[in-house]
Amino acid sequence: MSSVRGEVTSDLRPVRVRNALVIAQITVCTLLLVACGALVRTTMTMGAFDIGFRTNNVIAIEVVENSRNRVMDALASDSAVDTIATASSIPLNGTLPSVTTRGENGPTVSTAFNDVSPEYFEILGIPIVRGRNFTKQESASETPVAILSAMAAQRLFADRDALGQILHVSGEPARDVRVIGVAADIVTCCIPWGKDPALLYLPTTPATSANVLVHVRGEVESERHRLDTRLAALAPGALGEIHSLDQYRAVGLYGFRAASM
Helix, strand or coil: CCCCCCCCCHHHHHHHHHHHHHHHHHHHHHHHHHHHHHHHHHHHHHHCCCCCCCCCCEEEEEECHHHHHHHHHHHHCCCCEEEEEEECCCCCCCCCCEEEEEECCCCEEEEEEEEECCHHHHHHCCCEEEECCCCHHHHHHCCCEEEEEHHHHHHHCCCCCCCCCEEEECCCCCEEEEEEEEECCCCCCCHHHCCCCCEEEEECCHHHCCEEEEEECCCHHHHHHHHHHHHHHHCCCCEEEEEEHHHHHHHHHHHHHHHHC
């Protein structure tokens, strides 16, 4: 009778509260599903992202300076090692140092750089899209030549051919280098950051490089463990770190994969 008279009782309040809670739960669940779906898609996209070089069967070794010759001799005589390259920085292992670069009558660009041996491009499968690679003679004498990434060449010499151009490079010491090649763009730091907007390669030798990259035959983790054991016996304390590039790539994606799970 009270409802007929238009009276409102407290008996209906629990129903309203339950309805509000159900609506809130549905809203939160929907938002979580959308967020999870976006995260899973992002993780899948990054896992399939073209980083511009190959990581399979490549092992990166950080070598202590006074043990460099012994380690290089041991690697050169190892039957499972196909190719040896050296570099001042390992790709996918953090940010690279940068310098300021400027072409004649061109813009000034902050450019990441890596000192590499000629074998670096071969071992990682990075194509030289224009011009040529460093020669062993240029590497041994650290000739003032350089290779630019494609995006660096575009930013520095937008309406000109980069090959043969003189590039002013800041740093200690500042120097002028001649561009002899243009390499395809790659990811050197972090996969979520994408490919480097500008990257400069300078020639180096095994005698001045802290990091060694080796391409091996066989299963890469087995070979990594074997090399770690062998080099530790031949030159105790010579190695800082030894990891496969597949491990570096997996670590770069781990946070996203863990969150997706």
